[in-house]
Ligand code: NIG
C-alpha cells in the first residue's frame with residue numbers, strides 16, 4: 086500500500102516524551118520543520134523533514150502545525166429533537182437538574198433508524214471538521230430495551246467506543262418504580278446492549294431527583310462489569326457527592342464532570358491516577374452557568390485529567406474541542422500545552438487506548454492540522470475554526 090510523506094509541518098506536537106531530538110518542554114515532544122510517513126493508516130516514520138525517507142507520494146501541509154487528533158472521550162450523539170429553549174432559560178437563571186433528558190426521550194424514541202443514523206453521522210462529521218478523530222458515544226436517550234439497543238447499534242456504526250447508559254435517568258413511566266427500572270437496566274436491557282457496547286456509565290447524582298443514588302449506581306456498574314464492560318461514571322456534577330468515591334472503588338477508567346470535588350475526592354483521584362482519569366467537561370459549565378472545576382489544582386495534586394465535549398442536547402450542545410481547550414485555559418488554570426495534552430493523550434488514557442493521542446511509530450495516523458504555525462493558536466484564536474482532522478483523500482491544503 087502507498088506510503089505518504091507529509092511535509093511542510095512548521096510545528097509537530099507528538100506528545101511522545103521519548104522522541105529523540107524533540108523539545109520536551111511541557112511534555113509535548115515538539116519538532117519544528119517535521120515530516121511524517123503514513124502507511125496502512127499507521128505512522129511509520131516521524132522526524133525532521135531534512136531526514137525524511139523517500140515515499141510513494143508526498144503532501145505539503147504548507148507550513149501549518151500538526152497535533153494528535155483530538156480524542157473526545159465523552160459525548161451523547163444519539164438523540165433527536167431540539168432543546169435550545171432550555172439553554173435560553175438557563176441563561177436567564179433557571180437551574181439545571183437533569184430533568185430535560187426526558188424531553189429528548191420522546192423525540193429519540195419517535196425517530197426512525199435512518200433519521201437517527203443521519204443525525205449521528207452529521208454530528209461526527211462536525212467533530213472531524215473541528216479536529217476530533219476519535220469519539221466515545223453514549224446511548225441514554227432511549228431508556229427502553231429496544232431504544233437503548235438500537236442507539237448503541239447506530240453509535241457502533243461510527244465508533245468502537247460505545248457506552249451503555251441505560252441509567253441516565255429514571256424514565257417517566259418508571260417514576261414510581263425506581264427499583265424495577267434498575268432491575269430492567271441490569272437485566273434485559275444490559276443483555277440486549279452489552280454486545281454493542283465497550284463501556285457502561287451511570288448518572289450518579291444525589292442532587293438530581295431524576296438520576297441514580299450511590300447504591301443504585303454500584304448495582305448497575307457491577308452488573309455491567311460482570312457482563313464484560315469497562316466502567317465510566319457521571320459524577321460530582323451538580324454538587325458534592327459519591328461519584329468519585331464510587332468510580333475509584335470500582336476501578337472506573339473515568340469519572341466525568343468533577344465540577345464539585347472535596348479534598349478527599351482529589352486525594353483519592355491522585356492515588357488512583359494510573360487507573361481512573363478525571364474527565365472535565367467545561368462546555369457544560371459554560372452552558373449551565375456553573376462554576377468551573379479547578380483543573381490547575383487537580384494537576385498539581387497529581388490527578389490524571391482529560392478534557393472532552395459532553396456534546397449533548399441538554400447541558401452542552403457544542404462538539405468543539407478547541408472551544409473546550411479555550412475554556413480550560415481561560416477559566417480552569419491550564420496552560421495551552423496542558424489543555425492540549427488533556428484532550429489528546431489524557432482522553433486516550435480515559436479510554437485505555439495507547440494507539441491514539443500520541444504521534445509515534447506504530448500508532449494510528451490520526452492527525453489534526455491547524456491552520457496556524459503553532460498549537461498555541463488553539464486557545465489564542467478562540468472561536469476561529471483553525472483545526473481540522475486530516476482527511477487522507479480530500480485536501481484542505483494549498
Ligand atoms: O452529561 N449528566 C447527564 N447527562 C448529560 C446531560 C444530558 C441532558 O441534559 O440531556 C450530561 O451533562
Ligand code: FE
Pocket residue numbers: 159160161319395397
Ligand atoms: Fe454526559
